[in-house]
Amino acid sequence: MSRATSIAPFAALALVSSLLLALACGGDDRPNLLLITVDTLRADALACYGGKADVGVHICSIAEGGSRFEWAFSTAPSTAPSVASILTSRYPLEHGVTQNARSFLPGEHETLAEVLHEAGYQTAAFVSNPVIDHSKRLGQGFDHWDQVMNQHELNRPGYVERHAIDTTNAVLTWLRRQASAPWFVWVHFQDPHGPYAARGAPTGRNRLDAITLPILGNNSGRGGIPAYQAMPNVTSLAIYKHRYLSEIRLVDRQVGRLLREIDEIGGRPGVLLTADHGEAFGEDGYYFAHGHSVGFDLIRVPLLWRPPPGAEPGPPVVRTSVSGIDVAPTFLQAARVRTPETFGGRALQAIHTGESTPRSIFAEGSRRAAVIQGRRYFSRERVTGAKLREDGKPWGDENADLPSRTALLDSEAGLPQYTVVGADPPQELEAALRDHLSGAIRQAGGRHTELPRQLAERLRELGYATQE
Numbered sequence: 001m002s003r004a005t006s007i008a009p010f011a012a013l014a015l016v017s018s019l020l021l022a023l024a025c026g027g028d029d030r031p032n033l034l035l036i037t038v039d040t041l042r043a044d045a046l047a048c049y050g051g052k053a054d055v056g057v058h059i060c061s062i063a064e065g066g067s068r069f070e071w072a073f074s075t076a077p078s079t080a081p082s083v084a085s086i087l088t089s090r091y092p093l094e095h096g097v098t099q100n101a102r103s104f105l106p107g108e109h110e111t112l113a114e115v116l117h118e119a120g121y122q123t124a125a126f127v128s129n130p131v132i133d134h135s136k137r138l139g140q141g142f143d144h145w146d147q148v149m150n151q152h153e154l155n156r157p158g159y160v161e162r163h164a165i166d167t168t169n170a171v172l173t174w175l176r177r178q179a180s181a182p183w184f185v186w187v188h189f190q191d192p193h194g195p196y197a198a199r200g201a202p203t204g205r206n207r208l209d210a211i212t213l214p215i216l217g218n219n220s221g222r223g224g225i226p227a228y229q230a231m232p233n234v235t236s237l238a239i240y241k242h243r244y245l246s247e248i249r250l251v252d253r254q255v256g257r258l259l260r261e262i263d264e265i266g267g268r269p270g271v272l273l274t275a276d277h278g279e280a281f282g283e284d285g286y287y288f289a290h291g292h293s294v295g296f297d298l299i300r301v302p303l304l305w306r307p308p309p310g311a312e313p314g315p316p317v318v319r320t321s322v323s324g325i326d327v328a329p330t331f332l333q334a335a336r337v338r339t340p341e342t343f344g345g346r347a348l349q350a351i352h353t354g355e356s357t358p359r360s361i362f363a364e365g366s367r368r369a370a371v372i373q374g375r376r377y378f379s380r381e382r383v384t385g386a387k388l389r390e391d392g393k394p395w396g397d398e399n400a401d402l403p404s405r406t407a408l409l410d411s412e413a414g415l416p417q418y419t420v421v422g423a424d425p426p427q428e429l430e431a432a433l434r435d436h437l438s439g440a441i442r443q444a445g446g447r448h449t450e451l452p453r454q455l456a457e458r459l460r461e462l463g464y465a466t467q468e
């Protein structure tokens, strides 16, 4: 919903009650809130999810005094749809941002920032990936929107992004000079997204024993290195993996600095960190790519929540499956602001206290969709047997040709193993997925949102038609 439109009744009530509370207390005691999203961050790259001990030290420490969610899933394997779900608590087919290049968030959707703004919060966003710039209209409800991007991508100079150090500087400068409590800040770090170009990362020589990959003429990642990811003279899978981890270490240091300096400024916030999607490192034959499936390599993301001071900390590890749509209700509960009925997610506070009833959660890609119920996972083509895309063209390498498959979530065994299912999919999971896909399309009214043609063409030129 656009800020120019009327205030929803509950938001007005929340505003009045919060003002009364502030008057009664002689001040506003509602907590500051910090949402950190890291682009292209696989959960299992982090130490606290089974990765190397020195990767994600500061990120993992967010769960000290809070909770780490073992099984968290993005709603999509690409940036804009997933981020729009975090902000609206709805799935992509419901909120309309179904892809990076051609869709934007319609104004009628209520966003987390709008609800907090109406409740008296000062709201600010600092983004560093151009696919979540103004064109996506994700800034609804933010008083301050910072998308200053100053770094040109290695192989696509027309594509600009922002380094984590500069992103952190921008946030801290704003907090010191302009912020007034209570505030809600969203920070999106871009760096683990390819090309993996962190300063000081391993370079150059391939190891003799390494798996080497061809450099592709496109950005699909199917069977080789996407053109935009190619580093000079590097074709070794191991070197690319090392470089990806270097990017995560870089962001991790900035997350540590951000949290430390915010504490120095004062007004220690409630903090939630998650990712928009993961990245393939050989799963299903794809490398250094995302968007092509709804496999665990792409939709399993980290999720760490540290409640604001004074709130119940929750258990250190929660194994109930959670979704990107749960982020917004979690912040609203922490802010003691009523959650709009349109929000489909659940507050994590209710999930970790066991007050939540079982449910299905979903992930949607261009070609495939997944459902998770408890420990069970099932994915299939959105339109089973569809050999053509909606526009009548055949599916390209950017969308993997995969069988329907199931898996069991098991924390002890690394990423879950798939079992291919034939003509008889598991009935409960299939029914839930079918209902979700048909219901979500109905809710969206079959409307297709289009970006201005010029902008869509620009994004396509940059290789962003189906990726990222």
Ligand SMILES: [Zn+2]
Binding pocket: 039, 040, 078, 079, 080, 193, 276, 277, 468
């Ligand atoms: Zn992304």
